Amino acid sequence: MLLRHKTKILLFIQLVVINLVILILRQNCLQMSEESAFFLLRHLMFRRGLRRQYLPDMAALQVQLYQLSRLLHDQHPELYLHFDKHEVAPTLYAAPWILTLFASQFPLGFVTKVFGKC
Numbered sequence: 001m002l003l004r005h006k007t008k009i010l011l012f013i014q015l016v017v018i019n020l021v022i023l024i025l026r027q028n029c030l031q032m033s034e035e036s037a038f039f040l041l042r043h044l045m046f047r048r049g050l051r052r053q054y055l056p057d058m059a060a061l062q063v064q065l066y067q068l069s070r071l072l073h074d075q076h077p078e079l080y081l082h083f084d085k086h087e088v089a090p091t092l093y094a095a096p097w098i099l100t101l102f103a104s105q106f107p108l109g110f111v112t113k114v115f116g117k118c
Contacts, residue, residue: 018041018044018050018100021111022037022040022041053098053099054099061095061098061099064094064098065089065090065091065094065095065098068090068094069089069090072090
């Protein structure tokens with residue numbers, strides 16, 4: 001029960017990061033209205049499929065992590081074997097990247113410059 005609660009909190013935090021980036025872009029770079037920012041978030045969640053990553057079963061995230069694992073296996077076999085030898089699964093390093101569109105690992109100022117070109 002506690003693990004499920006912690007997972008929900010982590011997913012919420014990761015959604016907050018995406019929303020924060022959109023709001024900073026809205027304010028500083030894109031000069032869009034609140035309504036446009038909401039429509040951008042809705043577009044990302046529903047039309048681009050980002051919402052599936054945050055559903056309770058996290059099926060889309062599981063698929064993306066599997067795809068990353070296969071890409072490593074096929075394109076960089078030495079790196080894949082090194083990770084496998086040390087039991088480093090893509091879940092350990094790639095899940096936060098995917099869930100926050102790579103925004104969780106960089107300062108927000110840098111992220112907004114990359115996403116908004118401002």
